[in-house]
Amino acid sequence: MKRVIVIAAAAALTAATLAVPAQARRPDTAPGEGRGGGYVVLYRRGVSAADARRAVLAAGGTVTRENAAVGVATVTATGPAFADALRADPRIEGVARDMVIGRVPQRSAPGHAGSAGAAGTGGLLSAPTPRVGTASASEPRAALPAPAGAARTDDPDAADSGASVLRPEPLAVRQWDMRQIHATVTGSYRRSRGTHAVLVGILDTGVDATHPDIEANYNAGLSRNFTVDMPVDANGKELDGPCDQEPDKSCTDPATVDENGHGTHVASTIASPINGLGVAGVAPGASIVSLRVGQDSGYFFLQPTVDALTYAADNGVDVVNMSYYVDPWLFNCTDNPADSPEERRDQQTVITAVQRALDYAHDRNVTLISAVGNGAGDYTKQILDTSSPDFARVAGQRTRNRLIPPSCLSLPSEGDHVLAISATGISGRKAYYSDYGDGYVFAAAPGGDVYDTPTKTQNITRAVLAAYPKSVAEKRGELNPDGTPRIADIVRSCRGRVCGYYEYLQGTSMASPHAAGVAALIVSRYGVPDPAHGGKTLAPDIVERRLRTTATRRSCPVPPAYTYVRRLAGGGEITTTQVCEGTSIRNGFFGYGVVDALRAVS
Structure with missing residues (x-):
């Protein structure tokens, strides 16, 4: 079984931290509107948002979005030494590179492909579904009759x-x-x-x-x-x-x-x-x-x-x-x-x-x-x-x-x-x-x-x-x-x-x-x-x-080592075996x- 990493409880957020709305705010510099590097900065528990922002500023960064409820901020910075400098500050618990912030391309690029069911689309968890090139007719209005004795609900x-x-x-x-x-x-x-x-x-x-x-x-x-x-x-x-x-x-x-x-x-x-x-x-x-x-x-x-x-x-x-x-x-x-x-x-x-x-x-x-x-x-x-x-x-x-x-x-x-x-x-x-x-x-x-x-x-x-x-x-x-x-x-x-x-x-x-x-x-x-x-x-x-x-x-299947078979339209097949562990x-x-x-x- 996987070992779960438990984050130790620390001091409660200060009143000053809670005073900042937890709801996300639109960044001052949005992707496509400026240049620089994006970071996610984790404030140390018990440190006020104001103090943490001062640490970011001292390291050469700018807070563009902040979630004070859990002490997480999006920060932009241009200096290569920003992350190391900020990690050394006792008011900060962690720094991670986040999204890129760069200019919008001046010439139009082809529209991106990408079905929600396709592989390789970031963190989406839809499995590849083959696209079928056969036309599909519209569904008729009533595909099923009402069930006999359909009851009124008293819920x-x-x-x-x-x-x-x-x-x-x-x-x-x-x-x-x-x-x-x-x-x-x-x-x-x-x-x-x-x-x-x-x-x-x-x-x-x-x-x-x-x-x-x-x-x-x-x-x-x-x-x-x-x-x-x-x-x-x-x-x-x-x-x-x-x-x-x-x-x-x-x-x-x-x-x-x-x-x-x-x-x-x-x-x-x-x-x-x-x-x-x-x-x-x-x-x-x-x-x-x-x-x-x-x-x-x-x-x-x-x-x-x-x-x-x-x-x-x-x-x-x-x-x-x-x-x-x-x-x-x-x-x-x-x-x-x-x-x-x-x-x-x-x-x-x-x-x-x-x-x-x-x-x-x-x-x-x-x-x-x-x-x-x-x-x-x-x-x-x-x-x-x-x-x-x-x-x-x-x-x-x-x-x-x-x-x-x-x-x-x-x-x-x-x-x-x-x-x-x-x-x-x-x-x-x-x-x-x-x-x-x-x-x-x-x-x-x-x-x-x-x-x-x-x-x-x-x-x-x-x-x-x-x-x-x-x-x-x-x-x-x-x-x-x-x-x-x-x-x-x-x-x-x-x-x-x-x-x-x-x-x-x-x-x-x-x-x-x-x-x-x-x-x-x-x-x-x-x-x-x-x-x-x-x-x-x-x-x-x-x-x-x-x-x-x-x-x-x-x-689990019997035997617990279950073999999946996928027959391909063009001939051939793919087989994979997966083992189920555990009880009923x-x-x-x-x-x-x-x-x-x-x-x-x-």
Whole structure:
């Protein structure tokens, strides 16, 4: 089992520190508007924010963004000796290189590619899903009849969930994932559909607030964007693209957009409403709060993660979903000989800063749920990391191979208080790509597996279907002139003249929102009035216990060494063997079992 690095408790923040708002502020110098190097600076516990800022200034830096609640700041500096000088100051606990700050390229670059389901898009945890070039027809209005004897619900939690008579949504026949966890009109929806009083934070690439299968549950008042678009990295590689290509010509997007699609898919799985259009989420009556921490290109950096977690805690968010890892290191190590001393210091700062934010959120009744990752590796064993650092923060930095001992941490999934969710396929087996590990995986949930078929050849309908921004589909050329999809990955559903688009994706990114949706149902059903923020609240430890005790137990395969076979369209096949360790109570593939929406609220 992995050794967990515990951050020792220190002195409480001073009153002066707490007086500075914890909510993120827009930097004075945004990426694309100046020159210099970016750093994340960790203030020492017990040191006031004012004193820490003086230390930064004395070392030659400027604080452009500050989170006083946990003592983390984004700093710009031009001098090469800045980091070493600041590390020597007793008021500072850690310094890590962060994002590059450079000028926007003067000439337009080609639009960046990048499906949310593609590999190599930063910290996103969607596994590669093959794109299929066959046209897909729009879905008819009523794909399923109403079930016989559909009952009215007497659940007060469902007050905001729409009509009292339950009928399947038009695309319910495609939602094998919801049937697997009994989130259906004959399952959990009849007991509880969640309530708008429960807030689910989507820490992701944003959420398309205009999507017709999301907008009814989107909380615009609380949603925030904690990111700034980054045109290129330190090696000149295009990331988010030039800001002058954005509709508003700005490097800072509104909180209502998702120019990637990943966050919208996650939000839809959690809380698409029952409205006679498209799909329904696990908790179709819960509120969606978009806390954008991911770049358009799929990278997730430290400061936005810290800011979003503390913002969620300060504003009464009940559950957060984190389907990503904090870039640039898939694994953060403090003692790995494969890393330079400076890289080890950087990674220690990431570990400490993220854990402070996780502790802050957990202590304020935020249930923390994360995806386990898509590397098909056992996190309790030595792993070869071939993807880090995946973002060049200094010129010449390149991805390299690193042997990772079990003491290293992938964050946020391996942080204290975080419930890490693995992915299952339609048959119930662990998905071929899902990471695993006895003691690492808390529970499992449907994430999709396009090779989980009798023939072991890819079938896109074995992935998870959820909402997709029309604007992204148009930008990627995936729609015909009449609005119908050009590829089978995408499905259109219409209610009269209102149409929504939906995309098949697979990954542990798709698994964890199912667990987050069940957590939202638990808070809706068993929560108590929140005197500080209104709505409902429930201690994360109670939510965790309910998730654990109501999960459907899944034992390891027999034999425990399971061989996955993927037959390729062009001939040949790929085989991999993964070993499940543990017991029928908890094991490395399924944790305590597959989450179950109906049992959780019964």
